[in-house]
Amino acid sequence: MAASPRGFVLRHTHLRPVPGLEEIRLQLADEVLPLWHAVQVETGDPDGALPYWAFAWAGGLAIGRYLREHPDAVAGRRVFDLASGSGLCAIASMHAGAIEATGVDIDPFAAAAIQLNARANGYRVTAVRRDVLDEEPPDADLILAGDCWYEAGLALRVLPWLRRARDRGIDVLVGDPGRRHLPTDELVELATYDVRTTTELEDLERKQAWVYALRPGGPDSRGWHPVRSGSRGVGR
Numbered sequence: 001m002a003a004s005p006r007g008f009v010l011r012h013t014h015l016r017p018v019p020g021l022e023e024i025r026l027q028l029a030d031e032v033l034p035l036w037h038a039v040q041v042e043t044g045d046p047d048g049a050l051p052y053w054a055f056a057w058a059g060g061l062a063i064g065r066y067l068r069e070h071p072d073a074v075a076g077r078r079v080f081d082l083a084s085g086s087g088l089c090a091i092a093s094m095h096a097g098a099i100e101a102t103g104v105d106i107d108p109f110a111a112a113a114i115q116l117n118a119r120a121n122g123y124r125v126t127a128v129r130r131d132v133l134d135e136e137p138p139d140a141d142l143i144l145a146g147d148c149w150y151e152a153g154l155a156l157r158v159l160p161w162l163r164r165a166r167d168r169g170i171d172v173l174v175g176d177p178g179r180r181h182l183p184t185d186e187l188v189e190l191a192t193y194d195v196r197t198t199t200e201l202e203d204l205e206r207k208q209a210w211v212y213a214l215r216p217g218g219p220d221s222r223g224w225h226p227v228r229s230g231s232r233g234v235g236r
């Protein structure tokens with residue numbers, strides 16, 4: 001493992017505004033392959049994970065846009081950002097008025113990036129480096145799951161965990177650009193956005209990305225409503 005994940009993140013990224021969410025700045029990279037190679041060298045692990053944390057993914061960008069348009073979804077609430085990567089969704093939630101945010105990711109570089117990025121935006125976000133998917137759902141009001149459906153193994157574990165959270169009355173927002181493993185039949189579509197990403201990650205510079213809710217399970221949950229502009233979906 002790197003001597004200092006924080007130093008590694010700083011050396012290999014630049015702090016810059018997020019396309020389409022310019023009020024938020026993140027430590028971002030331009031190219032994925034050289035950075036991935038650097039991760040493998042730094043960790044001595046030829047199977048080292050892709051540096052997801054150095055990019056704002058389409059699913060997270062959609063959640064960020066949704067929270068900017070709908071601060072009521074998050075204001076005054078405790079937010080848990082699952083698979084946080086750069087911390088984008090956690091930071092967007094603080095920007096929209098959350099009272100606290102936690103970003104969780106299995107990647108130690110992500111944990112460093114979340115803290116660096118939160119601080120750069122003037123917020124405190126708790127970064128947790130752990131796999132929580134075999135644990136009980138967190139003590140939170142809202143879980144954000146940005147771009148978690150890109151891989152079958154993760155998708156299989158995320159959905160039951162989110163269902164358990166929902167059944168305890170925790171609201172869940174999912175952001176996704178239509179990845180293969182997305183369980184659309186369990187989701188209520190709230191909004192769609194044209195997001196700017198990069199061909200380093202995707203087939204196109206711009207992608208359509210959606211925000212969905214899992215149906216709330218408890219009497220205290222706030223209702224989710226479709227947005228007027230850009231929405232193709234229905235409320236519950």
Ligand SMILES: C[S@@+](CC[C@H](N)C(=O)[O-])C[C@H]1O[C@@H](n2cnc3c(N)ncnc32)[C@H](O)[C@@H]1O
Pocket residue numbers: 049052053055056057058059060061082083084085086087088089104105106107110130131132133145146147148150154
């Ligand atoms: C495509 S990135 C999305 C990052 C961020 N949510 C966004 O939208 O920009 C997926 C993230 O999931 C993380 N991840 C993978 N398996 C995980 C697990 N079991 N628990 C938490 N995070 C996980 C990866 O390390 C990666 O940072």
